[in-house]
Amino acid sequence: MNAPSFRNWKSVQDEVLRRIHAREWKPGELIPNEADLAEEFGCARSTVNRALRSLAESGLLDRRRKAGTRVAAQPVAKATLDIAVIRHEVEGRGSKYGYQLLTRELTVPPARVCGAMQTPASDALLHVRALHLADDAPYAVEDRWINIGVVPQAHDEDFATISANEWLLKYAPYTHGEIAFSAVQVAEDDADILGVAPQSAVFAIDRLTWDKDASVTKVRLLFTPGYQLRTSL
Amino acid sequence: MNAPSFRNWKSVQDEVLRRIHAREWKPGELIPNEADLAEEFGCARSTVNRALRSLAESGLLDRRRKAGTRVAAQPVAKATLDIAVIRHEVEGRGSKYGYQLLTRELTVPPARVCGAMQTPASDALLHVRALHLADDAPYAVEDRWINIGVVPQAHDEDFATISANEWLLKYAPYTHGEIAFSAVQVAEDDADILGVAPQSAVFAIDRLTWDKDASVTKVRLLFTPGYQLRTSL
DNA sequence: CAGATTATTATGTATGCACATAAATATATT
DNA sequence: AATATATTTATGTGCATACATAATAATCTG
Missing domain, CATH: 3.40.1410.10 (Chorismate lyase-like)
Incomplete structure (x- = not known):
């Protein structure tokens, strides 16, 4: 198996989501750091960062400096409501x-x-x-x-x-x-x-x-x- | 007045917000493009991009390729609700x-x-x-x-x-x-x-x-x- | 002149690099 | 042992550059 390439941040995000859903990475668990993921995915660290940051914003990941990134144990569903005129x-x-x-x-x-x-x-x-x-x-x-x-x-x-x-x-x-x-x-x-x-x-x-x-x-x-x-x- | 420097994306965002609130940029109006703002603020275009992208996500700006960025005419208030356990x-x-x-x-x-x-x-x-x-x-x-x-x-x-x-x-x-x-x-x-x-x-x-x-x-x-x-x- | 084609342009994204920052861990000091 | 200090490490951010993409504007063509 050669490394599949995830060249843009959305495909990286999709792959991360897949692993979470497939429970390869379980709730509460620590996932590899950005540098390692970047190497695995064959892309730059900033691309991985973009994908993970976005997932953290939507509440699915918890990230802390030095402590690393983990799958949210209790993913707080963030519902965005559009309050229009x-x-x-x-x-x-x-x-x-x-x-x-x-x-x-x-x-x-x-x-x-x-x-x-x-x-x-x-x-x-x-x-x-x-x-x-x-x-x-x-x-x-x-x-x-x-x-x-x-x-x-x-x-x-x-x-x-x-x-x-x-x-x-x-x-x-x-x-x-x-x-x-x-x-x-x-x-x-x-x-x-x-x-x-x-x-x-x-x-x-x-x-x-x-x-x-x-x-x-x-x-x-x-x-x-x-x-x-x-x-x- | 020498150019104030906005060296990080949050300060750029704050300045953009200030201009919108001060109505220097009015609702529906086109704002300068990223490259020009970057020059004015004395930072990289990517920094401006980060600031504007984030404001667009929160509904305050409308951005379209080639068409440019404008202040949302009817800013749809996006309320993010945390639905917890x-x-x-x-x-x-x-x-x-x-x-x-x-x-x-x-x-x-x-x-x-x-x-x-x-x-x-x-x-x-x-x-x-x-x-x-x-x-x-x-x-x-x-x-x-x-x-x-x-x-x-x-x-x-x-x-x-x-x-x-x-x-x-x-x-x-x-x-x-x-x-x-x-x-x-x-x-x-x-x-x-x-x-x-x-x-x-x-x-x-x-x-x-x-x-x-x-x-x-x-x-x-x-x-x-x-x-x-x-x-x- | 209508419709297709081609340029232009502003945003969108990827990359490599550097350095900043927070937090955990190890080490030194009292 | 308790406290302070230094080190390490993963994320966070900034920058310059390059190219991708979408949408508009300009141009060509029948």
Whole structure:
């Protein structure tokens, strides 16, 4: 048997994956180092590095300097979710997108909100509520607070035709944020808006974004029953 | 002003991020090519490539050969969720993990299940139901179907002390899979098990994994109310 | 002028080399 | 023996160069 050649990083990755699946390299086990693999595969060490690094990023390998590379014992499945603008999400399903502004007012938020956003309790924030529709049926309600101290342009935008969801992406970049998914029993007013029975189980996405150390916006999206967030592993 | 030097890919990435945030490079706009940036930053093109590639992977840049690199017009927020073994998830929160097998039987599954798993309608699958506990309180119910044609060892495992959730990760590798998150109203039997009111809104994770073209397992996890799946952006 | 062909160009990747860095191990010092 | 120091080693990164590839732009051809 002459050495098969794995000349590009993807084929190296495939071979490594094959060995893991075939249990030639078992979970928790140390695999050969980059230099040895490079020699075996007949390629440069940097090519092996590229392949292994990529597998480590997806959680299948654990790498530590000096300690070496081992197959993850408990591979944490990393599911990458694409959180798109709702309009795109709806249109991507082949439905007609609709948008309807419900309320827009500048008010002092409840403690829960200014606590999370770390704004002074006395500061007014822009509160926008809107409904997203798919094929003229309710799709999701958006309840959003915008820090006008950070995004003053929001003050001049009425959000009548463009959703805050979309507007902010265009005009208010963020450096980092948090996102949480949960199931909630929908309150009466939201149930009315979505046209579902009160106490229905709806999917909720809560997002809070920051521009450096200042909060930009906090939003809760409630989706009509049946909504699924899906991705592949 | 002399040229600041960005000698490593992370500092190049930071500078690119800064320009995007400062809107020196606006959404949808074409940015200079790698060679020019390398010259400006005083580093090798490969260093710039590393920085830009990584930003493209996280969805902030769109890159196409010959066409060049542009700032994503609608940056799709890519949220990476770590789906860990439930025991680790519970222990990671500092709670005591508990496990309880409910049922384990070899039966012919309903059409819904063998349809999704693409197994012959007459084939029996291993059906395991179990309860995961955190600090002795119900945490999640697991309802799982295992393709014993693909994982014959499961036949000899009683799942009395180790959850299928954990056992499978160790003994049944998969090549790919699908995962879906949703909110459901809990059925009466599951409500009993979780110790919650019937019709409560609970968070559901449905996962289906494959080893090449054969389904390995299909599972639904229902979490007690209050459960949140969270990550940072 | 439409359609096929050929250049051009920006990203994508492979290579060999060098050095940086973290972490484990061995060695020296009190 | 406990602690500090040095050595070793595997991964991490940077660089210069070369060539591959995809997509656009330019050119040719009937």
